[in-house]
Amino acid sequence: MRAYLWLIPLLPLLGVLINAWFGHRLPRRVSGAVACLVVFGSFVLGVAALIRLIGMPPGQRIIYHKLFPWISTGGFESAVALMYDPLSAVMVCVVTGVGFLIHVYSLGYMAHDPRYPRFFAYMNLFTFAMLMLVLADNFLLMFVGWEGVGLCSYLLIGFWFERKSASDAGMKAFIVNRVGDFGFLLGMMFIFAVFGSLRFHDVFKQVAADPATLTLTVTGICLLLFVGATGKSAQIPLYVWLPDAMEGPTPVSALIHAATMVTAGVYMVARCWIMFLNAPLALTVVACIGALTALFAATIALVQNDIKRVLAYSTISQLGYMFMACGAGVFAAGVFHLMTHAFFKALLFLGAGSVMHAMSDDTDIRRMGGLMKWLPVTGVTFWVGTLAISGIPPFSGFFSKDEIIWSSLAGPMGSWVFWVFGVVTAALTAFYMARLTFKVFHGQPRMSGEQKHHLHESPPSMAWVLILLAVGASLAGFLNIPPAIAHLLHLPERWTAAFTNFLEPSVGTHEQAVYLLEASVGGSQIGFAKLAHGLQHNAALEFGLMGITLALAAGAILTGRWMYVSRPGTGTALARKLPFLFRTLQNKYYLDEFYKAVIVRPGMALGNALWRGFDVLVIEGIVNGIAIATAIISRLFRVFQTGYVRNYAAGILAGAILIIWVLMR
Amino acid sequence: MQEFYNRSILTVLTFLPMVAALLILLMPRGAVIAIRGFALAAALVNLALSVPLFFLFRSAEAGMQFELQVPWVYLSGQPAITYHVGIDGISLFMVLLTTFLSAIAIAGSFGGIRTREREYYALMLFLEAGMAGVFVALDLVLFYTFWEAMLIPMYFIIGVWGGQRRIYAAVKFFLYTMIGSLLMLVAILVLVWLNYQHTGVRTFDILQLSAVPMTRAAQNLLFLAFGLAFAIKVPMFPFHTWLPDAHVEAPTAGSVILAGVLLKMGTYGFLRFCLPLFPEASAAFAPLLIALAIIGIIYGALVALVQPDMKKLVAYSSVSHLGVAVLGIFVFTLQGMMGGMVQMISHGLSTGALFLCVGMIYERRHTREISEFGGIWAVMPKYGALLIMVTLASIGLPFMSGFVGEWLVFLGSWLANPWYAVFAATGVILSACYMLWMIQRVLQGEITHEQNRGLKDLNLREMAVLVPLVAGTIWIGVYPKPVLDRIEPSLARIQEIVAPAQPFAEDPAGPMSFRGVRDEESPPARTSQTYERQVVVQPRDSSHRVRNDNPAAHRVRNDSPMSFRGVRDEESPPAQTSGAPNNAPQESGR
Amino acid sequence: MIWNATVPFGAWAVLSGLLFTMGAAGFLVRRDPIVMFMCIELMLNAGNLLFVAAARYLGVVDGQVYVFFVMTVAAAEVAVGLAIIVAIFRRKTTIDVDEMSEMRG
């Protein structure tokens, strides 16, 4: 079984080589087919490995395979080695599964693009990098995948590089990711300095072996690693690149900026659960940033008019949820939401893609309306996605998001504050998704006649993908039915929280979390987050709170319908009433302008000052100054060359006399 | 045959290009094709001869290999100056880089050089001979002669075939390096005289000069003299202004060689001369040089950000990259020094390729202003792909050689002092900024200038020149083990000499220099500091890997009952799944 | 009486110095190159005189041999010097030394 573990990342790499090298010579269909098959191959291998993993006893669910030694000098050892444990199994299946569907979708979507093989080469390269990220057995190899996906997002966002905005967005994404990677890099160095190795196994063994003494250093490490995570998963300080990343083709947004790459941060935090649990302060920082980002992004999404921008901010908000879950100490809930989110967010993006396809690439929802008539399949699947993301049962969103909201309260480091953030954001999410869906698919059509003429349902290759994803979005939830509901419905033991149990060896259980938190310095009480013991089994409270969230979500959808279908004008009226709030939200709290003013412009100014000022004036000045000085001095001596023979003779004689005089004494 | 190869290879590598150059000079000026062919053939033969070096190099030994020592000049009976050549881990890759890049540069200059080809290729081969000489010389006089000899061809290459301000740039380059090396010459003589005074032996041989007892002030001055010469060559922060001028005005192949090999002589010099010969002074001046290196990294990157001219941008990026290499050398941790070494090699490859790319579009559009280009990726897809790969290599993308070098340097500097790594690592962000911004303004966006629409894509020759360099960066990036294994023993030896050297423990009052005194109670590890070629300094444990037992990593305690996997042991409440066994998950092929 | 006492070597040295000085002064004062050459000849002769005097007072004949060498140098110098003067004269009618200062630095 171990033998073909390395095939999983190798297949996409093969796809890259084929498409990059022979792409333009192969017919389009072949190069597209190669790209999809390669990813499907990885998916099959991933699932096979997953099944084998389930067969193994829970404690030993790990498959290792060291390929070859990479960098090893002095005390530092690092090898290219793969590790397949439940967490990476989930990630691999999500990446390759959803990835495969998106590859199939982009066969149709990118059909008319001149650089068709190059697109698939990049997509395969991305899949390879993501697989390396999730399969790595040490931090350094994970960092390789980390920067690899950053590179692919740069290439794919800027795929239509003729458009200045696209290449700007690509560069912005790479540089902001690079800022995150800078933090990750420092974290890795700190790890090696403290633990002497970068292999997960060695590091976590040392942390688990002695949780008390290491808390301070581990907190430092976790904060640095979290900087990397915020960069990659677009959290508060470093999220600015994600909304601009919508410049790229829609399948890219679906694959990279919804399902896989942005979840890398959550995966990393989940992977290092022992370290984070050993650093309660870091854990709370994660939770706070997650909660803040969730609410913050949701508010911006309310007023966006570009279909993809709304979904982008929604992604940032959902990622905030995942981090909040991890911050509360319940990593399994975070990862579960990651999986379900991959389904319905990819569904929403691809739905938006087919809408744009129909509307000949116009993304402004104010010019859409009543598209249900022309795009029934897209419409229905979009509705499934919206209901899922709003957390309406039986769709997957309900199970995963509700689990997060509940665990943000009941989790080891949960607290009421996180719960309130969670519920408010859930309501906002339901509202802006309802607004989006109603504006696009219902009410009077507002598009121009010429656009209306071109409206057509997307081709089967895209439609079937939407349907499959919709099925996934609705059924995925049943993988992790919370214990409270499971008892209610007397479901068999195997089906209650199956996903959490499966993940347990690699992300730890509640008890392990409590044990580590108590053992680490600073104990359980960090500010408002307290160590919640008793709430774990209080079913009544759980149902009550679940009810509240559900009611809020349903209410939001109904108000959305009321505002945008029955009385279409109310949205703009409300905006006029609160102009200041509306404009700040519209302009994304002016964060982009702030970054440009505080970082970009001073950086350039400093560069210029150093170059023209220091380099040219000071150093060149000195160097050329010396040259000019010698020239001036030499001009002084020219005076002695008078040209008269007799002067020279006198000089000679004077010299002779001088010599004699010296010798005389 | 093997013995003959070992003995003669280094001499052949140094003097074959020289002979070829002389032959070229005899050729008629008009026979351009013949001249080019001959020059390339000579370079390729030289490269082919140097490749076995890599395989025959015994990577376990730290001492000199492929040695040849022939007495040359007798001073009062003693063979003072000897033709002593040899390479160890450090100089092996420098020689390979020289032969490799010279072949690439000569092949690369077929397009760009149109006038006086005969002299040009002769000078290029002289340059190659000079550079190879510098890296193999183990005798200070031999080293100094090659160090100066190498300047002359470079001066003419910049001065004759360069751009508009070539004379200014060539003179500035020449004088800058000359001043530095004159100081070095004085230092060499003082060093030899001190050695003679102490041991009565007049020798210029580096290996015997490494244990010269001298007072603290003397060692400081000598270190500064050598250091200045190498700092100018690297170029380190305050002495770097000659580099952008030299690069901008030099022809493409000249820039490739200048950036690829000439700059490495500075860092090589630090490793070969400053550190082993003056360990205490190196330890004393290390913080200063580290500060300059870090300033160089950030300064180079920031200034590169605003350069309108592509070659100046790449030149300032070289200042930044080599700042990383110098930082690696002076943190005195094995990882740092190895990183510095790999950074030198990877910078040679990636910046060489970058200059070739810039040269290629210069040949097509005769301008290097970035604003003149835009959107040429659509017109030249192959060029775009290669330029992006080369840029990523120079940014330090993982699985490319830049990353291996930078990671080890940052790791080494973190072990020395975390703040070094924090400031140095900002270079990672800045390098991404200026490189990608350059890529955006050149490759991406709309085609603004009409002339760009008609640009031809790379022809076969240009591809043949670029692809090996990119392949080199990927090879070192993905599988650097053979490179690292060969470098490690020699660097470990230098690190052993330098690391324990406290910056001038109290200077004993007696006439005995402090080095003499310290020898008695200094740890046996450094009983004799000379590079005994035959006797390995200390019996190494079975594995030749020098355990750099980094103090912080001592916390591996396996005594705690709880293995991280089985957190749910006795004292934690019984979870539904069974307790995890304590053994580590089965490792395969550890 | 002092008059028939033998002359010490010092006297010859003074005489030779006097002649040499007159030659040098003459060279500096006059502007006509030919006269200047003659002054040089005078200075050379002063040298010869001292050589011969030294040979005589030290009893070593080599002194007189050196006179020959001085003479050959003098001859060579005159030959070349006059050739130069003739060449200059041909270019410019006057041979006044002060006019010829084109070689000014």
Place this chain on the structure above:
Amino acid sequence: MTWLTFLIVSGIAVIFAGGLIFSRNAVHGAMCLVASFCAIATLFLLLSAEFIFVVQIAVYAGAIMVLFLFVMMLLNVQGQEGALAGRAPGQLLVALALGAALLGQAVWLVARGGEIISRPARIPAGFGSPEDIGTALFTRNLLPFEITSLVLLAAMAGAVVLARKAGLSPKPNGAPAGGKPE
């Protein structure tokens, strides 16, 4: 060799040297110089260097002065410039000052002279004779002799090249160059 003869002959030499310097006309100067050379020759005689006496007369007075006169005639110099009419008065002062300094040094050296040779050494019979000089010349001083021959060769070549009429080299069209100096 008594003071009397010494003073008389050296006086003649000095006077005629002065004549050279102050002569208004170059030819007069030349004549004075010849006279001075002859006086110096007689001094050589007094110093029992008969052969040198003869050579002095022959070479200096005979050859070199004749050359001078020949050149003067060739250039028909009318001695336009006054003896001391040097334009730069300062020039005269400098000359006198340097001359005085030189002479002062000579005298001071002689006065300080240390063990000055007061009496001429005993000399063998054929002291200044040609055999004596010949043996000295061709044994101990052979190398200088050869070198002087080189000097003479160089001088001859130089003189020939310089004195050649400029532009005498055959013109490309074969016609001999015109006589006039360009």
